[in-house]
Amino acid sequence: MPGYKLAIDGPAGSGKSTISSLIAKKLGWTHIDTGAMYRAVTLLAIELKIDLHDEASYRFLESAQIHYDFDRIYINDRDVTEAIRSESVTQNVSLVSSFPYVRKRLVELQQSAAKNGNIVMDGRDIGTVVLPNADLKIFLTANVEERAKRRYKENVKKGKQAQISQVIEDIVIRDQKDSTRKESPLRKASDAVELDTTFLTIEEVVNKIIELTDKKEINHGV
Ligand code: CDP
Numbered sequence: 001m002p003g004y005k006l007a008i009d010g011p012a013g014s015g016k017s018t019i020s021s022l023i024a025k026k027l028g029w030t031h032i033d034t035g036a037m038y039r040a041v042t043l044l045a046i047e048l049k050i051d052l053h054d055e056a057s058y059r060f061l062e063s064a065q066i067h068y069d070f071d072r073i074y075i076n077d078r079d080v081t082e083a084i085r086s087e088s089v090t091q092n093v094s095l096v097s098s099f100p101y102v103r104k105r106l107v108e109l110q111q112s113a114a115k116n117g118n119i120v121m122d123g124r125d126i127g128t129v130v131l132p133n134a135d136l137k138i139f140l141t142a143n144v145e146e147r148a149k150r151r152y153k154e155n156v157k158k159g160k161q162a163q164i165s166q167v168i169e170d171i172v173i174r175d176q177k178d179s180t181r182k183e184s185p186l187r188k189a190s191d192a193v194e195l196d197t198t199f200l201t202i203e204e205v206v207n208k209i210i211e212l213t214d215k216k217e218i219n220h221g222v
Contacts, residue, residue: 003116004119004135004136005114005118005133006020006029006118006119006120006121006136006138007122007126007134007136007189007192008121008123008140008209009123009124009125009127009128009192010122010139010140010141010186012170012178013142013148013151014141014197015140015142015205016033016035016123016140017035017036020033022202023120023213024120026206027118027210028118029119030117030118031071031119031120032110032113032121033068033123034121034130035093035123036073036081037066037106037110038096039085039089040066040073040084041058041064041066041097042089042096043080043086043089044064045058046089046092055099058096058099058102058105059101064076066109068113090174093174094173094178094181097178097181099183100183103125103183103184107125107129107130110130119131124178125184127189129184136193137189137191137192138194139188139189139192139194140195140197141197141198143198144175145168148167149164151171193212
């Protein structure tokens with residue numbers, strides 16, 4: 001796999017997508033947000049009115065094109081970047097992403113998208129399953145109140161109404177589902193660097209990871 005592969009994992013609201021996108025822009029690398037891909041599958045499944053609990057009904061993925069490019073996500077060339085952030089998608093995405101069939105399809109897509117070039121990929125299983133040989137693996141954390149506060153601020157900015165207590169509950173439930181599922185649960189890879197971002201600004205986290213990237217380059221002689 002030519003190029004530098006940076007894997008960033010962590011729980012809901014730990015800042016993975018924002019930070020990965022900024023790192024990619026600063027370094028001129030390609031960012032792939034795998035959470036957006038699972039959300040896109042969830043959106044399509046809801047639109048197709050399939051039985052979300054029946055793994056066999058996700059066969060529609062055989063012909064669906066899901067594509068992440070420059071921080072936009074597309075289903076069959078339709079831009080769904082805003083639509084995948086809806087309440088119904090957020091509530092169902094952990095269920096949809098628990099099915100081995102769905103994961104297999106998306107992991108194939110992710111690995112093929114990461115083949116060439118310098119890549120920052122963020123998700124839940126990047127360091128453990130998708131890019132086990134990544135040059136650098138980061139596991140981002142933050143306490144649940146801080147993560148909920150960030151998500152709440154994002155929602156307010158987008159004009160969405162939500163109680164902070166509701167946001168905390170949603171995050172706790174999603175963390176629980178993501179880290180206890182059988183297939184590729186959210187977990188820190190043994191060789192990942194853990195970064196607690198509770199008291200760090202976005203810029204501090206971005207700079208810290210870029211610093212680690214430089215060090216790894218020297219170590220690997222890339
Ligand atoms: O809301 P947030 O940005 O934290 O989550 P996301 O990155 O958009 O991911 C949405 C959901 O997709 C997660 O809660 C997981 O259930 C699932 N996911 C996954 O299973 N594996 C990944 N590599 C990425 C996301």
